[in-house]
Amino acid sequence: MIAQSFYFSGGRVLVTESKQRQNEQGTQTSNDALAQQIAIEREYVSMLYTRLDQLRAENESKLKGVRRNQSVGGHQNRSERDAYAQHYEDRLAQLNAVDHRLVFGKLDMDDESSRYIGRIGLATEDHERLMIDWRAPEAGTFYQATAFDRRGVRSRRHLMLERRDVVGIEDDVLDASVLEGDDALHGEGALLAALNRKRTGRMGDIVATIQAEQDKIIRADLPGVRVVQGGPGTGKTAVALHRAAYLLYSYRERLNNAGVLVVGPSASFMWYIERVLPSLGETGVVMSSLGTLYPGLRAVPETNPVIARIKGDLKMADVIKQAVADRQKVPAKNQRLYVDSTDIELTPKMVKHARATARSTGKTHNEARETFVKVLLKDLTKQLNEKLDASAGRAVDRPYLQDDVRESLDVRRALNLLWMPLSPETLVRSLFAKRHYLESATAGVLSETERDLLHRSSDAPFTESDVPLLDEAAELLGDFSKVTGAAAAARAVAEHKANIENANKALENMHYALEDIGADGIITAEQITNLNEESISRMTAASAANADRTWAYGHVVVDEAQELSPMQWRLLMRRCPMKSFTIVGDIAQASSAAASKSWAQALEPFVGERFHLDELTVNYRTPAQISHTAVAVARAAGLEISAPRAVREGESGPLIAEVSPERLVAQTVETVSHEIEASGGGLIGVIVDPRQYAEVAQAVGRAHRGKTGTSESALEHQILVLTPWEAKGLEFDVVIIVEPAHLVEAANGSVGDLYVSMTRPTQRLHLVASKPLPAGIN
Numbered sequence: 001m002i003a004q005s006f007y008f009s010g011g012r013v014l015v016t017e018s019k020q021r022q023n024e025q026g027t028q029t030s031n032d033a034l035a036q037q038i039a040i041e042r043e044y045v046s047m048l049y050t051r052l053d054q055l056r057a058e059n060e061s062k063l064k065g066v067r068r069n070q071s072v073g074g075h076q077n078r079s080e081r082d083a084y085a086q087h088y089e090d091r092l093a094q095l096n097a098v099d100h101r102l103v104f105g106k107l108d109m110d111d112e113s114s115r116y117i118g119r120i121g122l123a124t125e126d127h128e129r130l131m132i133d134w135r136a137p138e139a140g141t142f143y144q145a146t147a148f149d150r151r152g153v154r155s156r157r158h159l160m161l162e163r164r165d166v167v168g169i170e171d172d173v174l175d176a177s178v179l180e181g182d183d184a185l186h187g188e189g190a191l192l193a194a195l196n197r198k199r200t201g202r203m204g205d206i207v208a209t210i211q212a213e214q215d216k217i218i219r220a221d222l223p224g225v226r227v228v229q230g231g232p233g234t235g236k237t238a239v240a241l242h243r244a245a246y247l248l249y250s251y252r253e254r255l256n257n258a259g260v261l262v263v264g265p266s267a268s269f270m271w272y273i274e275r276v277l278p279s280l281g282e283t284g285v286v287m288s289s290l291g292t293l294y295p296g297l298r299a300v301p302e303t304n305p306v307i308a309r310i311k312g313d314l315k316m317a318d319v320i321k322q323a324v325a326d327r328q329k330v331p332a333k334n335q336r337l338y339v340d341s342t343d344i345e346l347t348p349k350m351v352k353h354a355r356a357t358a359r360s361t362g363k364t365h366n367e368a369r370e371t372f373v374k375v376l377l378k379d380l381t382k383q384l385n386e387k388l389d390a391s392a393g394r395a396v397d398r399p400y401l402q403d404d405v406r407e408s409l410d411v412r413r414a415l416n417l418l419w420m421p422l423s424p425e426t427l428v429r430s431l432f433a434k435r436h437y438l439e440s441a442t443a444g445v446l447s448e449t450e451r452d453l454l455h456r457s458s459d460a461p462f463t464e465s466d467v468p469l470l471d472e473a474a475e476l477l478g479d480f481s482k483v484t485g486a487a488a489a490a491r492a493v494a495e496h497k498a499n500i501e502n503a504n505k506a507l508e509n510m511h512y513a514l515e516d517i518g519a520d521g522i523i524t525a526e527q528i529t530n531l532n533e534e535s536i537s538r539m540t541a542a543s544a545a546n547a548d549r550t551w552a553y554g555h556v557v558v559d560e561a562q563e564l565s566p567m568q569w570r571l572l573m574r575r576c577p578m579k580s581f582t583i584v585g586d587i588a589q590a591s592s593a594a595a596s597k598s599w600a601q602a603l604e605p606f607v608g609e610r611f612h613l614d615e616l617t618v619n620y621r622t623p624a625q626i627s628h629t630a631v632a633v634a635r636a637a638g639l640e641i642s643a644p645r646a647v648r649e650g651e652s653g654p655l656i657a658e659v660s661p662e663r664l665v666a667q668t669v670e671t672v673s674h675e676i677e678a679s680g681g682g683l684i685g686v687i688v689d690p691r692q693y694a695e696v697a698q699a700v701g702r703a704h705r706g707k708t709g710t711s712e713s714a715l716e717h718q719i720l721v722l723t724p725w726e727a728k729g730l731e732f733d734v735v736i737i738v739e740p741a742h743l744v745e746a747a748n749g750s751v752g753d754l755y756v757s758m759t760r761p762t763q764r765l766h767l768v769a770s771k772p773l774p775a776g777i778n
């Protein structure tokens with residue numbers, strides 16, 4: 001395959017040839033011919049943008065029309081119009097999202113036809129095809145055709161755009177006479193240009209330069225569990241997200257309603273990837289980090305790895321089950337209860353019988369409670385009736401008696417204490433805070449030491465490793481809101497009242513906006529409130545799914561999946577009963593204490609051996625010299641890793657500054673200052689062990705005020721100070737690792753965190769050390 005790149009810049013055609021084939025082939029293409037080619041492409045691309053603008057204008061005007069009429073008419077009409085409005089809004093959002101690099105490829109086929117490949121499909125008003133969506137089957141050849149297997153393609157052209165203008169073209173001539181091997185990179189010039197671009201702190205899409213081994217995974221069928229193993233920088237995240245976009249396109253009917261869930265390790269990682277799918281025109285995907293998988297909760301990290309390992313073990317499912325069973329109590333002895341002024345007796349035997357009947361329903365704790373209460377009320381009423389009959393000396397019909405028993409304070413208190421309605425939060429909180437619950441639930445499962453580690457105060461925040469436990473509890477406890485229905489209804493009424501008040505205030509300010517949509521004077525505060533509440537109730541599948549723990553997704557994408565504990569896997573498997581998963585990760589990068597040792601071990605409890613394993617082998621991120629050193633460090637520590645082939649050579653291997661302990665922080669600050677200049681405004685990641693985090697973050701922040709981000713909510717800064725966990729999955733132009741030996745120490749001697757941190761840069765890696773450097777770095 002011959003790759004020829006031509007960049008057009010400032011009115012000049014710059015010709016570059018990759019692999020220096022130009023001279024060998026003697027195919028010096030004249031600048032005039034190239035300018036002519038670029039002019040042809042410019043004209044076509046300009047026509048595509050005109051069509052895009054036209055479609056936008058059409059959709060905008062249709063949307064305006066629907067909105068103008070939205071508030072009038074009956075409920076049925078309104079919901080139809082809502083559906084239309086939603087449709088136009090979605091389409092408009094998609095058309096707006098694809099402006100940047102709208103088109104990026106062209107195929108010239110053997111039959112003399114041409115196809116343009118872009119972010120979406122475009123056609124003329126007469127349905128004549130102008131551009132094919134990259135996900136369509138006919139676009140597959142753009143990514144898959146090779147000189148070995150041309151698939152009817154004569155030549156593949158990569159178009160490079162700046163704003164709406166074509167600035168370069170690159171042709172892969174699929175010529176079997178100059179076969180190079182099937183693993184050659186496609187559109188190498190375009191690829192390298194993308195890889196050398198400055199990082200923005202946000203991941204971008206790779207749709208223009210997807211490589212063949214990646215494309216095969218992206219376009220794989222929907223059903224089943226697909227694991228993608230790959231070393232650092234091999235494009236696992238990129239592939240996973242593009243696959244989500246592909247599946248949503250190809251299986252829209254099935255996935256639109258069920259939705260797709262994308263799970264990543266941390267909030268910083270979710271922030272890093274959150275723009276990729278919208279840039280591909282897909283907005284309806286639910287994104288969640290491991291800490292937010294339980295609706296309504298933002299869990300804090302679990303800082304103690306031993307606790308994380310204990311809570312991540314599947315044994316915890318039995319612990320939670322026992323914890324729930326422990327809340328279905330039997331009193332040790334008879335209890336005297338007063339109904340009006342008569343006393344009756346609640347015996348352990350009666351409670352055991354009621355409990356067995358309730359449990360045999362197979363319902364959840366909160367639902368089965370109804371049966372428990374019903375059985376006991378019946379027994380107690382019978383007892384009371386007999387007692388009253390005995391004292392009256394005759395049998396009397398007393399239909400009101402069951403109500404008297406139910407309303408007795410004594411009875412209510414007793415039954416509540418025996419089988420309390422519970423929320424998952426209450427169950428898990430008291431399990432860890434109350435010794436007797438903890439002992440009972442973990443007897444025979446955990447050791448005394450493990451139990452002590454789990455014990456904590458009742459006001460401790462929930463951690464990430466509590467999330468699957470809460471989920472497990474929710475599964476066994478069932479719907480808590482039903483039990484607390486009266487309170488919830490009262491809350492809803494109060495909320496509605498507050499909404500009307502807000503709408504009243506808003507109306508005062510909305511005068512002009514309402515005039516614009518032709519509704520001024522027609523709409524009341526009550527109507528606005530109803531409209532808003534309705535639109536909340538017709539939330540998109542994505543937002544509804546996000547708020548609902550029991551939502552069954554059509555597909556789940558798990559990134560950095562090597563970190564998941566068995567309990568986290570158990571939770572995710574519950575989220576997708578169809579077991580349609582894309583799982584990407586690198587077992588060698590695992591650093592969480594609860595992580596599995598292999599994909600087979602991680603998945604076996606849930607799908608047995610029924611998963612498909614793919615491997616990615618090319619490292620697109622890290623320059624070769626840096627990745628060699630990272631691999632050497634991993635191997636010196638006995639990690640078995642297969643090193644991916646790096647696409648690029650860099651300037652050098654890691655740059656090492658060995659200093660005294662007193663100089664460590666100052667040297668770090670100086671390196672940052674130097675790189676602000678040297679990297680020409682590039683993104684700089686300072687990675688430091690949590691124990692030294694505060695000191696380093698403060699020093700760097702003080703020196704570079706306004707430029708430094710030191711928390712997950714400040715990731716848009718040029719300089720980021722992060723722990724290795726937060727840096728997972730991210731990338732920077734320049735990385736500075738502070739005291740590499742500490743990263744190993746903090747991970748109990750494992751080099752996983754250091755290995756991951758060393759593979760974050762796209763350009764340069766600095767190691768600032770006062771302690772001896774770990775083996776493998778020289």
Ligand SMILES: Nc1ncnc2c1ncn2[C@@H]1O[C@H](COP(=O)(O)OP(=O)(O)OP(=O)(O)O)[C@@H](O)[C@H]1O
Pocket residue numbers: 191194195204205206209210211214230231232233234235236237238239586620621728729730731759
């Ligand atoms: N085909 C491609 N074209 C252009 N850029 C690519 C391509 N494949 C990957 N990249 C880029 O390479 C970098 C690494 O990709 P990505 O983060 O997906 O790798 P990863 O395997 O998830 O890495 P890690 O496991 O180390 O976090 C990203 O900047 C991504 O955009």
